[in-house]
Amino acid sequence: xxxxxxxxxxxxxxxxxxxxxxxxxxxxxxxxxxxxxxxxxxxxxxxxxxxxxxxxxxxxxxxxxxxxxxxxxxxxxxxxxxxxxxxxxxxxxxxxxxxxxxxxxxxxxxxxxxxxxxxxxxxxxxxxxxxxxxxxxxxxxxxxxxxxxxxxxxxxxxxxxxxxxxxxxxxxxxxxxxxxxxxxxxxxxxxxxxxxxxxxxxxxxxxxxxxxxxxxxxxxxxxxxxxxxxxxxxxxxxxxxxxxxxxxxxxxxxxxxxxxxxxxxxxxxxxxxxxxxxxxxxxxxxxxxxxxxxxxxxxxxxxxxxxxxx
Amino acid sequence: xxxxxxxxxxxxxxxxxxxxxxxxxxxxxxxxxxxxxxxxxxxxxxxxxxxxxxxxxxxxxxxxxxxxxxxxxxxxxxxxxxxxxxxxxxxxxxxxxxxxxxxxxxxxxxxxxxxxxxxxxxxxxxxxxxxxxxxxxxxxxxxxxxxxxxxxxxxxxxxxxxxxxxxxxxxxxxxxxxxxxxxxxxxxxxxxxxxxxxxxxxxxxxxxxxxxxxxxxxxxxxxxxxxxxxxxxxxxxxxxxxxxxxxxxxxxxxxxxxxxxxxxxxxxxxxxxxxxxxxxxxxxxxxxxxxxxxxxxxxxxxxxxxxxxxxxxxxxxxxxxxxxxxxxxxxxxxxxxxxxxxxxxxxxxxxxxxxxxxxxxxxxxxxxxxxxxxxxxxxxxxxxxxxxxxxxxxxxxxxxxxxxxxxxxxxxxxxxxxxxxxxxxxxxxxxxxxxxxxxxxxxxxxxxxxxxxxxxxxxxxxxxxxxxxxxxxxxxxxxxxxxxxxxxxxxxxxxxxxxxxxxxxxxxxxxxxxxxxxxxxxxxxxxxxxxxxxxxxxxxxxxxx
Numbered sequence: 001x002x003x004x005x006x007x008x009x010x011x012x013x014x015x016x017x018x019x020x021x022x023x024x025x026x027x028x029x030x031x032x033x034x035x036x037x038x039x040x041x042x043x044x045x046x047x048x049x050x051x052x053x054x055x056x057x058x059x060x061x062x063x064x065x066x067x068x069x070x071x072x073x074x075x076x077x078x079x080x081x082x083x084x085x086x087x088x089x090x091x092x093x094x095x096x097x098x099x100x101x102x103x104x105x106x107x108x109x110x111x112x113x114x115x116x117x118x119x120x121x122x123x124x125x126x127x128x129x130x131x132x133x134x135x136x137x138x139x140x141x142x143x144x145x146x147x148x149x150x151x152x153x154x155x156x157x158x159x160x161x162x163x164x165x166x167x168x169x170x171x172x173x174x175x176x177x178x179x180x181x182x183x184x185x186x187x188x189x190x191x192x193x194x195x196x197x198x199x200x201x202x203x204x205x206x207x208x209x210x211x212x213x214x215x216x217x218x219x220x221x222x223x224x225x226x227x228x229x230x231x232x233x234x235x236x237x238x239x240x241x242x243x244x245x246x247x248x249x250x251x252x253x254x255x256x257x258x259x260x261x262x263x264x265x266x267x268x269x270x271x272x273x274x275x276x277x278x279x280x281x282x283x284x285x286x287x288x289x290x291x292x293x294x295x296x297x298x299x300x301x302x303x304x305x306x307x308x309x310x
Numbered sequence: 311x312x313x314x315x316x317x318x319x320x321x322x323x324x325x326x327x328x329x330x331x332x333x334x335x336x337x338x339x340x341x342x343x344x345x346x347x348x349x350x351x352x353x354x355x356x357x358x359x360x361x362x363x364x365x366x367x368x369x370x371x372x373x374x375x376x377x378x379x380x381x382x383x384x385x386x387x388x389x390x391x392x393x394x395x396x397x398x399x400x401x402x403x404x405x406x407x408x409x410x411x412x413x414x415x416x417x418x419x420x421x422x423x424x425x426x427x428x429x430x431x432x433x434x435x436x437x438x439x440x441x442x443x444x445x446x447x448x449x450x451x452x453x454x455x456x457x458x459x460x461x462x463x464x465x466x467x468x469x470x471x472x473x474x475x476x477x478x479x480x481x482x483x484x485x486x487x488x489x490x491x492x493x494x495x496x497x498x499x500x501x502x503x504x505x506x507x508x509x510x511x512x513x514x515x516x517x518x519x520x521x522x523x524x525x526x527x528x529x530x531x532x533x534x535x536x537x538x539x540x541x542x543x544x545x546x547x548x549x550x551x552x553x554x555x556x557x558x559x560x561x562x563x564x565x566x567x568x569x570x571x572x573x574x575x576x577x578x579x580x581x582x583x584x585x586x587x588x589x590x591x592x593x594x595x596x597x598x599x600x601x602x603x604x605x606x607x608x609x610x611x612x613x614x615x616x617x618x619x620x621x622x623x624x625x626x627x628x629x630x631x632x633x634x635x636x637x638x639x640x641x642x643x644x645x646x647x648x649x650x651x652x653x654x655x656x657x658x659x660x661x662x663x664x665x666x667x668x669x670x671x672x673x674x675x676x677x678x679x680x681x682x683x684x685x686x687x688x689x690x691x692x693x694x695x696x697x698x699x700x701x702x703x704x705x706x707x708x709x710x711x712x713x714x715x716x717x718x719x720x721x722x723x724x725x726x727x728x729x730x731x732x733x734x735x736x737x738x739x740x741x742x743x744x745x746x747x748x749x750x751x752x753x754x755x756x757x758x759x760x761x762x763x764x765x766x767x768x769x770x771x772x773x774x775x776x777x778x779x780x781x782x783x784x785x786x787x788x789x790x791x792x793x794x795x796x797x798x799x800x801x802x803x804x805x806x807x808x809x810x811x812x813x814x815x816x817x818x819x820x821x822x823x824x825x826x827x828x829x830x831x832x833x834x835x836x837x838x839x840x841x842x843x844x845x846x847x848x849x850x851x852x853x854x855x
Binding site: 037041051093151 | 366368372447448449450451453454457463466467518520521539541565567568571572576578579736738741755756757769775776777
C-alpha cells in the first residue's frame with residue numbers, strides 16, 4: 001500500500017507538470033494579449049506594461065520563470081487585477097467554491113442515492129417513474145436556466161430567499177439547488193441501474209433466503225456493490241464542483257474561483273491561467289487517487305498494489 | 311394516458327418538494343432582512359449600487375476603467391471635478407491662473423482640503439502622484455493622458471527623467487504645471503482619476519495603501535469603510551471632505567454582481583436601488599418611468615480596410631456606408647434609445663461660441679438607398695469590376711454584435727443587391743487581427759478618454775493604434791497636428807470641423823450609433839450624475855426613505 005501511494009504520488013507530480021507545460025505553450029500560442037483593448041494603445045505605455053509583467057522576455061525565459069513559480073506555488077500578480085496576487089485570488093475564492101461544492105455534493109449524493117434506490121426497489125412502479133422523471137428533468141435542464149428560473153420564483157415573485165450574493169445560509173439555498181440538481185440526477189440514474197443489476201444477483205437471493213430483513217439486504221449487501229459506478233464518477237464530479245462553476249457563481253454573484261477559469265482565458269491573464277490550471281489539475285489527480293483508494297475499501301477484491309503494475 | 315398522468319404528477323411533486331425545502335430557511339432570512347432595512351430606514355440614507363466586478367485597482371494610476379472609476383471618483387478628488395453640467399469645476403483647487411500662452415497652470419489648493427486621516431492635501435501630493443503615474447516602472451495604462459505635460463512623454467518612454475517634468479510644488483498649497491503645448495481642455499483631462507493626488511506620507515510608508523479599506527486614505531465625498539474583495543465595498547460619508555455639507559448619502563453599498571439578469575432581479579426584489587436593463591427585456595422596460603438615460607461620448611462604428619479590395623475605392627466605401635439605415639437599427643434592433651450617428655464626433659462638445667460640435671458640422675453620412683446604389687455602380691465602373699469581390703464583415707463574438715451584423719447583411723442584400731458574408735472571431739483575437747489589418751470590413755467602437763473632439767479625431771491619423779483601416783491622408787494628419795498646436799479655441803474648432811468632414815468624405819469608417827447609459831433607478835433615488843466621458847458621481851445623490 002505505502003509503495004503504491006509513493007508511486008502514485010510521483011505519477012501525480014509528473015501529470016501536473018505535463019498539464020502545466022502544455023497549458024503554458026497553448027496559452028502563449030493563442031493570439032491576443034492581456035493588454036488588448038478596443039481603445040488605441042500608446043506604444044510606450046504598452047512597452048511599460050509588458051516589461052512590468054516580464055512579457056517582453058523570450059518565451060523560454062518566461063517558461064523558466066513559470067516553472068519556478070509552480071515549484072514555489074507563488075504565481076505572482078494577476079494582470080487583470082494587478083493589486084492582487086493569484087495566490088490571493090485562489091485562497092479567497094477556493095474556500096467559497098469548496099463550501100458551495102461540499103454542500104452541493106452532499107445534497108446531490110444523499111438525494112441521488114435515495115432516489116435511485118427507491119426507484120430500483122419499486123421498479124416500474126409509480127415511484128420509479130416519478131424518480132426517473134425528476135432525474136431526466138435534472139439532466140436535461142441546464143443549471144443556468146434552472147438558476148434564473150428559481151431566482152425569479154423564490155426571490156422576485158415570492159420574496160422568500162435572497163436573489164444573489166453570498167453572506168448567510170439563506171444565500172446558499174438557491175445556488176445549491178441549481179447546482180445539485182444535475183449531479184443528483186446523474187447519481188440517481190446510475191444508482192438505479194446498478195441497483196437493478198445487483199438485485200438480480202444470486203447472493204441477494206441467498207440473503208433473502210436466509211431471511212435477512214429487506215433493509216439489511218439493501219444497505220449491507222446491495223447498495224455497497226451498486227455504488228461502484230457512482231464512486232467512479234464521483235472523483236471527476238468532486239473536482240469539478242469543488243473548484244467552482246463559472247455559470248452558477250456568475251449568476252448568483254458568488255465570489256468563488258469558478259470565474260477565473262473562464263475569464264482568465266478571455267483576458268489572457270497568463271498568471272491566473274497558470275494558477276487555476278495547476279490548482280485544478282492538482283485537485284483532480286488527487287481526487288482520482290482518492291477514488292482508487294475508495295475502490296479498495298468498497299471492494300476488497302481490488303488490490304491497489306496489483307493495479308499499480310507490479 | 312397513464313404515463314402522462316404520472317409525468318404530470320411527478321412535475322407537481324418536484325415543485326412541491328422544492329418549495330417545501332426552500333421555505334423553511336426562507337422564513338428566517340425574511341425576518342433578518344426586514345430588521346436590517348428598518349434599522350437603516352430610521353437612521354441613515356444608504357444607497358445600494360452594483361459595480362459589476364471587483365475594481366481593477368483603486369490605485370488611481372492603475373485602475374483605468376469604469377469599474378475602478380465608479381469607486382475612485384467618489385472616494386477621491388482631483389484639482390477639478392466635473393459638475394452636474396459635465397463641465398470642470400473647482401474642486402481640490404479653489405481657483406487657478408493660466409498664463410497667456412496657455413502653457414502654465416497655477417492651481418491654488420483649498421486651505422480646507424484634507425485627507426480622511428486629517429492630513430492636509432498638498433501640492434507635494436500632486437507632484438508625487440503625477441510623477442508616480444508617469445513613471446515607466448509604474449506601468450500605468452493612463453500615462454498617455456499625462457503627455458500634455460512638459461517632459462512627460464520622454465519620462466514615460468524611458469528617454470527622460472522625473473526632474474524635467476513640468477510639475478512644481480511652489481509652496482504647500484500652490485501647484486504649478488507646465489504643458490508641452492496649449493491644451494484648451496486640460497482642466498477637463500485632469501478630472502480623470504489618474505490625476506488624483508496621492509497622500510505621499512501614507513504611500514511612502516505603505517506602497518499598497520490602496521489595496522485594503524483600512525489603509526485607504528480618501529480626499530473625496532466618501533471614504534471606504536469596508537472592502538470584502540470580490541463581494542462588496544461599503545463607502546461612508548467623508549466628514550473631512552471640504553464640501554461635506556453637499557453630500558447627502560450616509561452610506562453606499564457596492565455589490566459586485568456580474569450578471570445583468572441577476573442585477574435586475576435584485577433590483578426587483580429591492581436589494582439594489584439601481585440596475586441596468588437586460589438586453590432581452592429592453593423592449594418591455596425602456597419606456598418605464600424608472601428609466602434614466604444619459605449620453606455617453608463614444609460610438610459604435612465600422613472600419614473598411616482601404617488596402618483590401620473592393621474598399622480601396624472611395625465610392626464603394628461610401629455606398630456601403632449609405633446603404634445602412636442607422637435609424638432603423640437603433641429603433642428595431644438595439645432598442646436602447648441610442649442616437650443614430652451621422653458623424654464621428656459625439657454630441658455634447660461645445661465650441662467657444664456655445665454651439666454643439668455635432669449640430670454645427672451636421673449630418674455627414676445619411677442613409678440613402680438610391681444614392682448608395684448609384685455610388686456602388688460608379689465605384690465598380692472605376693475599378694472595372696463586373697462582379698464585386700466577396701465582402702466579409704467580421705465582428706467579435708457576442709450576441710449584440712451578431713444581431714447588428716446580420717441586420718447589415720440584410721440591408722446590403724436589399725439596398726445594394728450584395729451578399730455579404732459574416733464572420734465572428736473571439737474578441738481578443740479579433741483586436742489583434744484588426745490591428746494587423748487582416749479584416750476587410752469589421753465592427754468597432756470608440757469611447758472618449760477625455761472630453762474633447764480631438765480625442766476622437768486623432769484616432770485616424772496615419773499609423774495611430776486606433777486607425778486600423780490602413781487609411782492615411784496627409785491633409786488630415788496636418789489638420790490634426792495644427793489643431794493640437796492651436797491656442798485659439800475658435801480656430802482649433804474650425805480645424806476639427808474640417809477634419810471630420812474630410813474623414814467622412816473619405817469614409818475609411820462609417821458610424822452607426824452613439825452610445826448612451828441606460829439605468830433603472832428606484833424612485834427614492836435622486837441626483838446620480840453620469841458624465842458622457844468616463845465616470846459617475848454620487849456627490850449630489852440622495853435617497854428619500
